[in-house]
Amino acid sequence: xxxxxxxxxxxxxxxxxxxxxxxxxxxxxxxxxxxxxxxxxxxxxxxxxxxxxxxxxxxxxxxxxxxxxxxxxxxxxxxxxxxxxxxxxxxxxxxxxxxxxxxxxxxxxxxxxxxxxxx
Numbered sequence: 030x031x032x033x034x035x036x037x038x039x040x041x042x043x044x045x046x047x048x049x050x051x052x053x054x055x056x057x058x059x060x061x062x063x064x065x066x067x068x069x070x071x072x073x074x075x076x077x078x079x080x081x082x083x084x085x086x087x088x089x090x091x092x093x094x095x096x097x098x099x100x101x102x103x104x105x106x107x108x109x110x111x112x113x114x115x116x117x118x119x120x121x122x123x124x125x126x127x128x129x130x131x132x133x134x135x136x137x138x139x140x141x142x143x144x145x146x147x148x
Contacts, residue, residue, distance in 0.1 A: 064125040
């Protein structure tokens, strides 16, 4: 019944922008920490950005200054605005929800959305 559905991926040229969206259902969204992770071919999944239930943010060094994570609790949606995209940003991007407080240990993943940066 819990679903995280990503959208917004696609093909973009280096230097371009994309905005990813993740719509959550079946959870109390406002008390979940949310994050974006990515996995490129032949590489391990890595954290891209997180935003906590209290709206604190954290970014991987590789995306600082280029990506912005945000959330709209009224829409049960977390976003990842990606600017100045590079070839190395090519990956499947996954949305993650992690429960806080008494919901610690609950963890959910979306199906992923492909981002391809290519000239």
